[in-house]
Amino acid sequence: MWKTIGILAHVDAGKTTFSEQILYHANELREKGRVDHQSSFLDSHEIEKERGITIYADQASFSWNNSTITFIDTPGHIDFSPEMERSIQIMDGAILIISAVDGIQGHTETVWNLLRKHQIPTYLFINKVDREEEDLSRVLQELELELTENMFNHAWLHEDGTMSEEGIECIAERDETILQMYIEEGYDQDEWLHTYKWLVQSGQLFPFGSGSALNDQGIVPFMNHVESCLETSFNYEESFVGRVYKIRHDNNRNRYTYIKALAGTLKIRDEVQLPDGRGEKITQLLTVQGNKLEPVASVQAGQLFAVTGLTEYQPGDTIGNITKQMTLDSVPTLQAKVMTGNEVHVKELLEVFTLLDEEEPSLHVEWNEYFQEMYVRVMGRIQLEVLEKVVEERFGYQVSFGNPEILYKETIRSAVTGYGHFEPLRHYAEVHLHMEPNQSGGAITFRSECHTNDLSVSYQNLIEQYVLEQDHHGLLIGAPLTDVKCTLTIGRAHKEHTAGGDFKEAVHRAIRQGLEKAHNVLLEPYYHFTIKVQQDLIGRILSDVQQASGTFDSPETLGEYVHVQGKVPVATFMDYPSRFASLTSGKGILTLTFSGYEPCHNKEEIIERIAYNKDADPLYTSSSIFCAKGKGYSVPWDEVEQMMHCQLK
Numbered sequence: 001m002w003k004t005i006g007i008l009a010h011v012d013a014g015k016t017t018f019s020e021q022i023l024y025h026a027n028e029l030r031e032k033g034r035v036d037h038q039s040s041f042l043d044s045h046e047i048e049k050e051r052g053i054t055i056y057a058d059q060a061s062f063s064w065n066n067s068t069i070t071f072i073d074t075p076g077h078i079d080f081s082p083e084m085e086r087s088i089q090i091m092d093g094a095i096l097i098i099s100a101v102d103g104i105q106g107h108t109e110t111v112w113n114l115l116r117k118h119q120i121p122t123y124l125f126i127n128k129v130d131r132e133e134e135d136l137s138r139v140l141q142e143l144e145l146e147l148t149e150n151m152f153n154h155a156w157l158h159e160d161g162t163m164s165e166e167g168i169e170c171i172a173e174r175d176e177t178i179l180q181m182y183i184e185e186g187y188d189q190d191e192w193l194h195t196y197k198w199l200v201q202s203g204q205l206f207p208f209g210s211g212s213a214l215n216d217q218g219i220v221p222f223m224n225h226v227e228s229c230l231e232t233s234f235n236y237e238e239s240f241v242g243r244v245y246k247i248r249h250d251n252n253r254n255r256y257t258y259i260k261a262l263a264g265t266l267k268i269r270d271e272v273q274l275p276d277g278r279g280e281k282i283t284q285l286l287t288v289q290g291n292k293l294e295p296v297a298s299v300q301a302g303q304l305f306a307v308t309g310l311t312e313y314q315p316g317d318t319i320g321n322i323t324k325q326m327t328l329d330s331v332p333t334l335q336a337k338v339m340t341g342n343e344v345h346v347k348e349l350l351e352v353f354t355l356l357d358e359e360e361p362s363l364h365v366e367w368n369e370y371f372q373e374m375y376v377r378v379m380g381r382i383q384l385e386v387l388e389k390v391v392e393e394r395f396g397y398q399v400s401f402g403n404p405e406i407l408y409k410e411t412i413r414s415a416v417t418g419y420g421h422f423e424p425l426r427h428y429a430e431v432h433l434h435m436e437p438n439q440s441g442g443a444i445t446f447r448s449e450c451h452t453n454d455l456s457v458s459y460q461n462l463i464e465q466y467v468l469e470q471d472h473h474g475l476l477i478g479a480p481l482t483d484v485k486c487t488l489t490i491g492r493a494h495k496e497h498t499a500g501g502d503f504k505e506a507v508h509r510a511i512r513q514g515l516e517k518a519h520n521v522l523l524e525p526y527y528h529f530t531i532k533v534q535q536d537l538i539g540r541i542l543s544d545v546q547q548a549s550g551t552f553d554s555p556e557t558l559g560e561y562v563h564v565q566g567k568v569p570v571a572t573f574m575d576y577p578s579r580f581a582s583l584t585s586g587k588g589i590l591t592l593t594f595s596g597y598e599p600c601h602n603k604e605e606i607i608e609r610i611a612y613n614k615d616a617d618p619l620y621t622s623s624s625i626f627c628a629k630g631k632g633y634s635v636p637w638d639e640v641e642q643m644m645h646c647q648l649k
Helices: 015-025 046-051 078-088 106-117 137-146 166-173 176-185 189-201 219-229 344-360 381-395 457-468 500-517 535-547 576-583 602-610
Strands: 002-009 058-064 068-072 094-097 121-128 151-153 206-210 239-248 255-263 265-267 272-273 279-281 282-288 292-296 298-300 302-307 334-340 366-368 373-378 398-401 410-412 414-423 431-439 443-446 484-493 520-534 557-558 563-569 589-599 624-628 632-633
Touching: 002 015, 002 078, 015 058, 015 068, 015 094, 015 219, 058 219, 058 282, 078 106, 078 239, 078 381, 094 106, 106 121, 106 137, 106 166, 106 589, 121 137, 121 219, 137 151, 151 166, 166 176, 166 189, 176 272, 189 219, 206 219, 239 344, 282 298, 292 589, 292 632, 334 344, 334 557, 344 373, 373 381, 381 398, 414 500, 431 500, 443 457, 457 484, 457 500, 484 500, 484 624, 500 624, 520 535, 535 563, 535 576, 576 589, 602 624
Parallel strands: 002 068, 002 094, 094 121, 121 206, 151 206, 414 624, 443 484
Antiparallel strands: 058 068, 239 255, 255 302, 265 298, 272 279, 282 292, 282 302, 334 373, 334 398, 366 373, 410 520, 414 431, 431 484, 520 563, 520 589, 557 563, 624 632
16 A cells, blocks of 8 residues: 655754654665765755755655555755645655754744645654753643644554553543543444544544654654554546656756656556647656656556656646645745856756756746846745755856845736727737736736627637736836736727737737726735744844834733734845844744735835836836828827727726
8 A cells, every 4th residue: 555654844853864764674775874974865965965954855665564655755944845835735644753852943833734734644753852952741732732732642552453541532532422432332442443543534633752763762663653544545446647746857857747646557658638638648657766766667546656758747737637736835935136157158047947947836937038137036045055056066057146035016906997909010909908906815817708709719818818828017116916807808809910919919008008097006925923932032022023014913821931923024024033043042933934915014115226117118018009001109008098999898
């Protein structure tokens, strides 16, 4: 039976060392590696060895008792959260490692919330109990206060399948029906075991164990428990269904698509269908063991594997009949300019970053043709440092990055109709778009109310494509437009002179003309923060939040600590974690998660600093082009409405 288990933790909690111990006991390693010795099996990339942190989600499969298990060792640093979050969504279960010295840390809570969001059965292992500074009882109290009260000591379930009285009472407390049965009828061991597994699988109970990964203490009994209790069921008879979770390229730039099989089987030379109905053929099937790929003839449901032959599938895409889509809470909020010397041809560098963008779609590589500049989106400064090293090691190019800047966005707060007309000689297109505020996080959406008698379905589909295909520039600072609902009310084409690209021009002019009349709003990214500090520090911390233009709820006192939650701009708080660690001597907990975009706290300052000239944007204009006497001429945005050919609505 195949089982995919993720290993997750805050940085330095010991998850890679834990994985090494398991692989050693499964006879997959001859000797145990160590992160600090740069010899760990799963941290096989040079940059991971140098930094001593996990950057890529690597995997290894092994046999354990009655199961074949694939471990996924995920990144523990917040800068690589998108890779971690994609990996979570292909897990059958997860082991969350927590340090008995440090307890719950900022990233621990982030990981926990993601595991709960995606409903992944979770097992807790408290590591480093061999350290002099460890405080197991304190950490258990923290777990109950911060994460969950529904914990189950795995030692209460014996290896012969019987359960101790403490275990039975723990389960009985979770459900009144079970409790009544326990009081009135006693218990049957098989029934209690079945109930226990169901509670764990449904996320109502969380087994925990403790030990030392470095000294091989408590590891094997805990893993035996996880293997015996984690249940999976896959249908091998259905048509193949899979989920793409990452893309990688080898040194020759050959593309490997990594897939989790959810149903059926897949063989070499099988064809899979793209969403548009076209087919692509599987040319190789490979199992993955660390950085080694081994060819196989077929794979089946439950397995993780790589294929060649697929060129268009992206991380998060699904293959076959599946409705549940992959989602990401980890969103980059910074943008940095790529800089390099004159000796590197920009076309070659663009190819490299396009390839990296396939592997990490959150980079959202953007090329500005007019200024001949390239930008990438990132989670933080560490990611930029890693990118520099990756580009040099893999491709031989030396690049650097400008200071990361906040990725602002723009939206509207009023409903308007934008009009765009494009009619130079032998071209023709007209578009009327009603634009109104969309719900927060709604990006740009499109629908059509245009009758097919006025404009064919094929042209309406083109208009939808041009509305949705790229970032449209706002008027305030030229930032991407978001949270706007666009409705095509009417459009017009010419029987002889209309080409598809004419509608692209008309759409861009219509959106821009609408923005000229709208109430435009500048947005900036915000963090949701959770802070836990000792009572004597809360005043200073809240003062820092206020100075950073943040807001917070009423603090809550739990024991000797105070908890507080709130929101704060990324721009004012992205460097705060280091100050927080200094203020609290590393004993406080600060959790930062992206909470969305809200109105900018210093709008006027940003507009003045960027000094965007909306009338000089090389990519966008709000004027329209009309034709008279065989020549096209430009009409300013505030005069175009009276000249439109379609009736205004």
